[in-house]
Amino acid sequence: xxxxxxxxxxxxxxxxxxxxxxxxxxxxxxxxxxxxxxxxxxxxxxxxxxxxxxxxxxxxxxxxxxxxxxxxxxxxxxxxxxxxxxxxxxxxxxxxxxxxxxxxxxxxxxxxxxxxxxxxxxxxxxxxxxxxxxxxxxxxxxxxxxxxxxxxxxxxxxxxxxxxxxxxxxxxxxxxxxxxxxxxxxxxxxxxxxxxxxxxxxxxxxxxxxxxxxxxxxxxxxxxxxxxxxxxxxxxxxxxxxxxxxxxxxxxxxxxxxxxxxxxxxxxxxxxxxxxxxxxxxxxxxxxxxxxxxxxxxxxxxxxxxxxxxxxxxxxxxxxxxxxxxxxxxxxxxxxxxxxxxxxxxxxxxxxxxxxxxxxxxxxxxxxxxxxxxxxxxxxxxxxxxxxxxxxxxxxxxxxxxxxxxxxxxxxxxxxxxxxxxxxxxxxxxxxxxxxxxxxxxxxxxxxxxxxxxxxxxxx
Numbered sequence: 001x002x003x004x005x006x007x008x009x010x011x012x013x014x015x016x017x018x019x020x021x022x023x024x025x026x027x028x029x030x031x032x033x034x035x036x037x038x039x040x041x042x043x044x045x046x047x048x049x050x051x052x053x054x055x056x057x058x059x060x061x062x063x064x065x066x067x068x069x070x071x072x073x074x075x076x077x078x079x080x081x082x083x084x085x086x087x088x089x090x091x092x093x094x095x096x097x098x099x100x101x102x103x104x105x106x107x108x109x110x111x112x113x114x115x116x117x118x119x120x121x122x123x124x125x126x127x128x129x130x131x132x133x134x135x136x137x138x139x140x141x142x143x144x145x146x147x148x149x150x151x152x153x154x155x156x157x158x159x160x161x162x163x164x165x166x167x168x169x170x171x172x173x174x175x176x177x178x179x180x181x182x183x184x185x186x187x188x189x190x191x192x193x194x195x196x197x198x199x200x201x202x203x204x205x206x207x208x209x210x211x212x213x214x215x216x217x218x219x220x221x222x223x224x225x226x227x228x229x230x231x232x233x234x235x236x237x238x239x240x241x242x243x244x245x246x247x248x249x250x251x252x253x254x255x256x257x258x259x260x261x262x263x264x265x266x267x268x269x270x271x272x273x274x275x276x277x278x279x280x281x282x283x284x285x286x287x288x289x290x291x292x293x294x295x296x297x298x299x300x301x302x303x304x305x306x307x308x309x310x311x312x313x314x315x316x317x318x319x320x321x322x323x324x325x326x327x328x329x330x331x332x333x334x335x336x337x338x339x340x341x342x343x344x345x346x347x348x349x350x351x352x353x354x355x356x357x358x359x360x361x362x363x364x365x366x367x368x369x370x371x372x373x374x375x376x377x378x379x380x381x382x383x384x385x386x387x388x389x390x391x392x393x394x395x396x397x398x399x400x401x402x403x404x405x406x407x408x409x410x411x412x413x414x415x416x417x418x419x420x421x422x423x424x425x426x427x428x429x430x431x432x433x434x435x436x437x438x439x440x441x442x443x444x445x446x447x448x449x450x451x452x453x454x455x456x457x458x459x460x
Contacts, residue, residue, distance in 0.1 A: 011376050011459045018414055021457055025417045029061045032421070035078040036066045058428050060417035065425075070097035072438035075425075084443045086433035087425045091268050094293040094349070094386075096436040101347035102296030105339045115334035123338040126302075129345045133275045134266075134288050136304030138313075141333035141341070145267040145291025146174025148303040149230060151327045152287050153178060155305075156228035156261045159312040166207040166220055166229045166260070170400025172237035173230055173265050174291075181206040183401070210399045211235055212243060214250045221258040228261040228287070233277030236268040239403040239430050240382045240389045242396065248281050261286040261309065267293075267301075271434060272385035273358070274351050280385070296348060298340035353437040357386035360435040360444055364388050367448030375455040389432040418454045419447070 030037065040063035044050040049057050056064050066078045073096055076082050088094050095102065109122070127139040142148045153165050153176065165178045173179040180195040181202035189203040207220040220226065233248060235241035255262040264285040266276035270293055273280050278288060286309050291301030305313065317325060331337075365383045368390050372379050381390040392411065397403035407430070416426050424447055426433060433447065 011378070013411065013458065015410075018410060018458065022410070022414045022417070025414065025421055026062060028421050029417060032081070033061075033063075033065065033077070033079050037063055039066045039078065040064065055428075060413045060420060060428065065420070072096045072098075073436045073440070073443060081423065083420075083423050083425045084439075084446060085425045086435075086439075086443075086447065087427045088434045088436055089292070089297070090427055090429070091271070091434060092292040093297050094271070094434055094436055095296040095344050096348070096438045097297070099296050099344065099348040099437070101343045102298070102340050105343035106298060106336060109336050109339040112335070114336045115331055117330065117334075119333070120335045120338060122335070122342045123333055126338050126341040126345065129342070130290075130302055130304060133345070134278050134304055135275075136285070136288050137307040138310035139302055139304045141338060142291070142301035142303065143299045143329060143331055143337070144174060145265065145289055145301045146176055147329065147332070148289040148291055148301040149173045149176045149179070149263075149265060152263050152289055152303050152305075153228055153230065154326055155309075155313050155316075156263065156287070159309070159316050160227040160259065160261065162225055162227035164205060164207055164226045166209060166217075166226045168211045168231055168235065168400060169208050170211075170235065170238040170404055171230075171232065173232075173289075174267075178202065178205045179230065181208050183208050183210065210401065211241055212247050212398045214247065214254070217251065217254055221254055221260050224258055224260075226258070226260050228263050229255055230263040230265060230289075232265050232267075233269050233281060233283060234272070234384050235400050235403070236384070236387070236432075237429070238400040239391055239397070239407075240384050240387065240432070241398070241400055241403055242382065242384065243281070244398065248283060252284060255286075263287040263289060266290045268387070269384065270294075270349075271357075271361075271387035274349070274354050277384075293349065294344055295337055295340040296344035298337055300337045300341050302341070348437060354386065356437060357435040357439065360439050360441065361386045361388045361433075363441060364433055364435070364444045364447060367444065368451055371448065371452045371455050375452075375459055377455065377459065386435040387432060389430060391431070414458075415451075415454055418457070419450055422450045422453075424450055 040050045051057055068076045068078045073085055075085055130139050167179050169183045177199050180192040181189050182192045184190045189208045191198050191202050207226055209216045209220050234243055262285045264278055267290055269277040286306050288304045294300050361383050365381050365388045368381045378394045379390050379392055382396055392408050393406040419426055
């Protein structure tokens with residue numbers, strides 16, 4: 001549950017002080033990372049903006065760090081600086097960098113064939129473990145969670161015969177066209193902020209509902225035109241927004257009554273425990289999607305479906321159309337990926353691993369909350385399992401829109417760069433930290449000290 005800070009009087013942010021501190025941190029970063037600077041300049045010769053992936057321009061600093069090597073919960077950059085990694089590849093490396101069981105399985109499979117469009121024993125074993133954890137009967141593999149979400153929505157429309165999908169406001173489910181939709185100030189469905197070249201007006205494909213809004217969900221699904229509601233059980237990509245008591249039970253009730261398939265995306269909320277939010281809150285989805293972390297760093301995704309949904313899918317998709325329907329891919333379920341999934345789930349992200357990771361996140365939460373209280377900041381910290389985050393508002397948000405309204409890009413960049421200059425990497429999109437099986441108490445306490453120093457510099 002969130003830690004709520006009510007200490008008063010609360011301190012206000014001096015913007016001129018923030019700007020001055022940020023300039024100093026930028027200069028420190030440039031001076032201490034000459035090799036990363038040179039490699040960035042070299043990369044500009046062939047890579048757009050000097051980065052291999054467009055959102056890497058969002059890292060704080062005048063250029064991104066270039067990594068030399070990573071292991072466990074730490075990495076070293078090309079200038080020789082060591083870092084505690086609380087970003088962990090935005091969940092992709094939640095198992096830690098280079099987990100030994102995954103590496104052994106991948107190395108073994110590399111010598112036995114990387115891909116051949118045929119199943120292996122690992123695929124069956126990985127499917128069994130996913131079924132055990134999440135309770136869904138049937139499973140399929142993909143390369144990414146984006147693909148798994150896309151395929152799930154296609155199948156949902158196919159078996160229900162309904163044209164629309166529904167999502168939460170300020171959601172993120174990968175690069176799926178229908179999910180890049182949000183509500184404007186008047187409650188109208190519009191393209192999400194930053195939606196690049198939308199194929200169609202998302203209002204034609206998508207209904208959008210505020211998180212924790214039971215009445216709004218009821219209205220959106222009442223006409224039985226929505227094939228599937230795709231949700232995270234707790235919002236994570238706009239910042240952690242937890243479900244209010246009874247909300248997820250109401251979601252399940254409303255979707256059942258309206259014949260709408262409930263698809264749970266656990267790609268980030270797997271941090272809640274071995275079976276993610278589905279296990280923590282005893283959910284019963286019709287379909288479930290997960291990606292990134294289950295491969296231990298190897299590209300991997302999966303989607304599961306209930307017994308009844310699986311039978312409907314089998315009946316709806318003839319064998320002769322199974323390769324041309326916009327579902328699947330040449331590398332989906334390939335041998336290297338399923339070997340990595342089997343090893344990561346069975347030997348790395350185990351019940352015992354979560355029993356270590358979650359208390360570490362609780363320690364991180366307590367440390368940050370203590371700084372917030374001592375510094376009299378109008379902020380709070382929220383935790384979901386092994387993931388925690390501080391927000392620039394005094395109380396937990398109920399909706400994604402409320403959290404987004406309190407975002408502060410300049411302040412976030414300063415705090416991220418301050419931490420980076422002191423050997424700590426945070427998720428670049430907001431103020432989120434994730435624990436791996438190899439994160440330590442010393443790592444957590446180091447973050448608390450660095451965060452405390454940042455608060456003193458800003459408000460002291």
